[in-house]
Amino acid sequence: MASPQPPRPFTFDHRVFDDQLVVDKPQPKYTENDLTAAQAEAFAKGRDEGLREEREGQTRKACDLLVRLLAENTRLEQGIAEQATRLVGDAGELARRILAKLMPMATARGGLEEIESLIASTLLEQHTAPRISIHVAPAMQATVNELVERLRKDTAFEGKLAILSDETFGESDCRLEWATGGAERMLDKIWNDINTCISKATPQGEPS
Secondary structure, X not given: OOOOOOOOOOOOOXXXXXXXXXXXXXXXXXXXXXXXXXXXXXXXXHHHHHHHHHHHHXXXXXXXXXXXHHHHHHHHHHHHHHXXXXXXXXXXXXXXXXXXXXXXXXXXXXXXXXXXXXXXXXXXXXXOOOXXXXXXXXXXXXXXXXXXXXXXXXXXXXXXXXXXEOOOOOOOOEEEEEOOEEEXXXXXXXXXXXXXXXXXXXXXXXXX
């Protein structure tokens, strides 16, 4: 029988329990879902930033274009205004010349009709006037006298009518006077009024 071996101290050199030991593995700080979400967020942020920069760039371009257009439009408006001023001035002068030729023709054709209209309206409006004086050119006195007799009947005017000639009157001129007022149709005044209106509408200044 062999003699027993003396006991040896346990030195932990051989660990038979290592296979049974369960050690927890460290969990990752970020999951795959977290990484995917972070990537998507970064992509969206970059896209938004790019779109913002693009919009800002387009806005700057639009502003620059607008400034240039406004400047060009101002120059264009100045040019148009100057041209329009010249054209309006020329048109005003042309209108004066045309009217200067047409007025005598219109007077010759419609002067008596205008006188008749003035007298008729006055007799109707002033039917209670005791007396009305009618001033006309000497060449028109006889014609107007016949006209007045007809108009007196048409308007039932009962007052006195005096037909007076005036050497300063043109054939289309006529002035009516009564105690409280008067009315007239004077070619020179009509022409002056027309000429004044043309002058006010054009940059030519004083009537020619």
